[in-house]
Amino acid sequence: MNLNEFRNETRAWIQNNLPKEISGRPDGFSGGNKGGTQSSDHKRWFDACYERGFTVPSWPKEYGGAGLDNSEERILREEMTAAGAPEPLGGMGVTMIGPTLLEYGTEDQRQRHLSKIASGEIRWCQGYSEPNAGSDLASLQTRAVDEGDHYLVNGSKIWTSGANFADWIFCLVRTEPDAPKHEGISFVLFSMDDPGVSVKPIVLIAGNSPFCQCFFDDVKVAKNDLIGQENRGWTVAKRLLQHERSMISGFSSAGAGAGTKSTGVSGIAKTALKYYGEKDGRIGDIEGRSEVTQLNIDSRAFSLTARRAAQESSGGTPTFVTSMFKYYATELGKRRMESLMAMRGADALGWEGKSFDTNALGDTRQWLMGKAGTIAGGSSEVQLNIIAKRVLGLPD
Numbered sequence: 001m002n003l004n005e006f007r008n009e010t011r012a013w014i015q016n017n018l019p020k021e022i023s024g025r026p027d028g029f030s031g032g033n034k035g036g037t038q039s040s041d042h043k044r045w046f047d048a049c050y051e052r053g054f055t056v057p058s059w060p061k062e063y064g065g066a067g068l069d070n071s072e073e074r075i076l077r078e079e080m081t082a083a084g085a086p087e088p089l090g091g092m093g094v095t096m097i098g099p100t101l102l103e104y105g106t107e108d109q110r111q112r113h114l115s116k117i118a119s120g121e122i123r124w125c126q127g128y129s130e131p132n133a134g135s136d137l138a139s140l141q142t143r144a145v146d147e148g149d150h151y152l153v154n155g156s157k158i159w160t161s162g163a164n165f166a167d168w169i170f171c172l173v174r175t176e177p178d179a180p181k182h183e184g185i186s187f188v189l190f191s192m193d194d195p196g197v198s199v200k201p202i203v204l205i206a207g208n209s210p211f212c213q214c215f216f217d218d219v220k221v222a223k224n225d226l227i228g229q230e231n232r233g234w235t236v237a238k239r240l241l242q243h244e245r246s247m248i249s250g251f252s253s254a255g256a257g258a259g260t261k262s263t264g265v266s267g268i269a270k271t272a273l274k275y276y277g278e279k280d281g282r283i284g285d286i287e288g289r290s291e292v293t294q295l296n297i298d299s300r301a302f303s304l305t306a307r308r309a310a311q312e313s314s315g316g317t318p319t320f321v322t323s324m325f326k327y328y329a330t331e332l333g334k335r336r337m338e339s340l341m342a343m344r345g346a347d348a349l350g351w352e353g354k355s356f357d358t359n360a361l362g363d364t365r366q367w368l369m370g371k372a373g374t375i376a377g378g379s380s381e382v383q384l385n386i387i388a389k390r391v392l393g394l395p396d
Contacts, residue, residue, distance in 0.1 A: 006072055006075060014079055018045060018083055019044055022039070022042055026087075028091075029088070031089065032165060045085070050119060053066030055094070058073045059098065059102065063102075063114035064114060098113075098117050100227070104228050104239070108224060109227065123168075124166055126169070128157065128171075130142060131156065134158075138181045138182045143173065144174065144221065151173070152218050153188070154219075156214060159211050159213075168190065172185055185232075185237070186233040187236040188226050188233075190220075196217040196219040197216060200212060209369065211372075244377045268295065269283070269296075298335075299336075323387050324391065326377060330380065348367070
């Protein structure tokens with residue numbers, strides 16, 4: 001089947017299977033059943049996508065995917081976006097640990113975990129950062145002691161997004177405390193339902209947040225859930241970070257920097273018209289008009305660059321270039337929200353109450369929360385270091 005035929009077939013399938021009630025509603029689903037249930041219409045859409053392999057379309061069919069190549073997956077994403085279809089399944093299972101298991105996992109690990117991700121049965125979270133190991137991640141101190149057929153894990157992780165809703169965690173642990181810090185680290189998987197796991201949500205300045213701190217007290221981890229070699233987990237961890245940065249930037253779906261319906265460029269243009277006024281069918285304030293135009297140019301250029309990079313990527317495997325996309329996407333997002341707050345003026349100061357526009361209240365929280373985007377997945381400063389060393393080849 002050529003790509004035009006695939007596009008036409010995919011478009012027809014979406015039209016026949018997407019419930020009209022959820023078109024244009026981006027309600028996300030990350031798997032599991034701890035974070036609330038899907039509506040009947042969303043569930044019907046999810047089930048149709050899962051049967052087709054479209055919850056993880058690029059994965060091999062034997063693990064629940066559709067086996068699509070890069071071009072076919074791009075067409076599927078474009079057609080879903082054009083139809084207003086919500087993404088059937090997201091989360092760290094799909095974007096982070098799944099691709100990592102495809103590359104580093106044993107066949108037993110793939111069989112046990114990937115199908116449960118594709119079906120939405122299991123939701124995942126990430127155990128990387130610690131209270132004293134953030135940007136310097138390799139300084140982590142969570143210990144895993146070899147007990148023969150299993151490890152006992154003790155320690156804590158912080159900024160663990162969605163841990164309170166997760167069923168399983170992929171976690172970096174230190175298995176050789178006397179080794180150099182980038183060595184002696186192992187990559188393991190274990191259930192969040194183990195009695196030794198406790199989770200405490202973290203409330204940020206923006207209000208409720210997805211972040212948590214996790215505590216591990218003698219958590220039993222089976223040896224068959226060690227990914228890669230013992231003490232060589234840093235290699236696996238770095239690859240997963242490339243997948244994470246790809247996800248944060250929007251690189252994998254070539255939608256980088258688009259923003260939400262209200263905070264994307266078109267939404268900001270409408271806000272500018274409201275606050276700056278209109279003159280001759282344009283934003284009345286010259287500086288405001290220039291700012292919106294520049295955001296539009298930058299967002300569009302970035303989206304096209306990300307799309308080209310995705311098409312040219314060999315096998316779709318992320319490289320260190322993802323640090324460039326992650327850096328630019330989060331910095332652009334921060335610029336976008338700063339511009340929006342400046343346009344709103346005093347309305348941007350609202351936190352609650354009927355005297356403030358609902359969209360303005362939501363934008364204020366998103367502006368505050370957006371600051372975290374330049375830290376999550378490696379801060380902007382970390383990304384610049386990676387770009388300098390790994391992309392540009394500059395000396396240390």
